[in-house]
Amino acid sequence: MIVVKGLKKNYEGLEVLKGVDLTINKGDVVVLVGPSGCGKSTFLRCLNRLEEPDDGTVLLDGKEVTEKDIDAMRAKMGMVFQHFNLFPHLTVKKNITLAPVHLKLMDQKTADAKAMELLERIGLADKADAYPNMLSGGQKQRIAIVRALAMNPEVLLFDEPTSALDPEMVGEVLELMKELARGGMTMVVVTHEMGFAREVANRVIFIDEGTVKVDKPPQEFFSNIENERLKTFLSKVL
């Protein structure tokens, strides 16, 4: 579904991505791990061109993602950020319905109903008319996930979704992500939660020095470690 070929990205002379090739199939739950600064977040952000790649192509459903029709492409790729990035001046419900209504994917009524249904699902229906700064971090992140879901995306991109959360709130967010994965959602997740990778992912990918070093199912990834740098990395995080 997403095909990445030869993706390269430099930051002022520093080569962060040195040609990444990767294919993500429909229904895949891909977890990207690697030491900080290895380019995994940059890779994720290149997929929907929040960062502009210097070289290489990204294909979504066989169509190249380019600057020209980027908005239509992004509408199909939901993104969840480390710092939630909810819109603080809008209510929770408005946060969720703004984009689908504005892009004429649904009318306000349908979008409202959909928002309520999604909020119901995560047990936050009573927060529909609250503003984001009245919510806990975990609630914010779950609403940010719902906001992305309301667009009916083909794939969800998670950029360290639990890194800014208090430890006691990590669980509720991971739980929701697990539920989505079980529901067949295609997901690309950058995270340090190895438990999540082991339990939910069908592929775990180790990115190091700007390239994909290991790409295996989690059982193999964690038990059968050949790559030296992965060994060092895992010994630090596990």
Next chain:
Amino acid sequence: MASMAQQYEVWSALMKSGEEVSLWQQTFVKFYQAFLENDRWLQYIEGVGTTLLVTAIALAIGVVLGGVVALVRVAHDQQRPKHRNPVLGVVDFIFKIYVTVIRGTPMMVQLLIMGMVIFASSRNFTMVGALTLGINSGAYVSEIIRGGLMAVDPGQMEAGRSLGLNYITTMIKIVIPQAIRSVLPALGNEFIILLKDTSLITVIGGKELLYAAQGVMNRTYESMFPLLGTAAIYLVLVMIFTWLLGKFERRLAQSDRR
């Protein structure tokens, strides 16, 4: 009133005849001349009207101009290196010159140039003054708004864009509403400065409050009361303005705590 007028007649006649008069009598006569004789207070009222009108016009020009300049400059700065729009670049360059020139030259000089060079043939001094103040204010307002727009967390723009909203929609629906809040105190300050600066258009013959006061001074050869009166009126206007702004900000702050 009638008795005050009679009293004035008596005491001013005394003064003119060169007789000794008390300090109180002198003060009364000067006060009467400054505000009441020939219904001069009407001239001040008229002046205040013009002052408020000029402020309103200059404010409107300043905010519109400042907003446009700020949005263009921010849009230019936020472009990606490889996708720069040449038209935006040219407009941005022109706006940069505008801001530099306006902020780099004294308001008084700008007024004189507009009144005596560019619009030398115009008799509508008040409107030339309002236009000049508006153009001047626009440069400062643009920097205030630009600061406000840049202070909004870049994650907000990313979140909007990642949902498939285009740049302009994200600006209008997400970034600008958040910028307005943070910008309001600084804008209020700018408006108060603008209100007081309207007094400068006197130099090109704009008929606002200070102009009215000068008219009275020229007639009565007396400057204390007209000037003190003018100062008092400005002070009251600014205090009303400050109070209104404070009320507005409190209302915004309330909705912030929701």
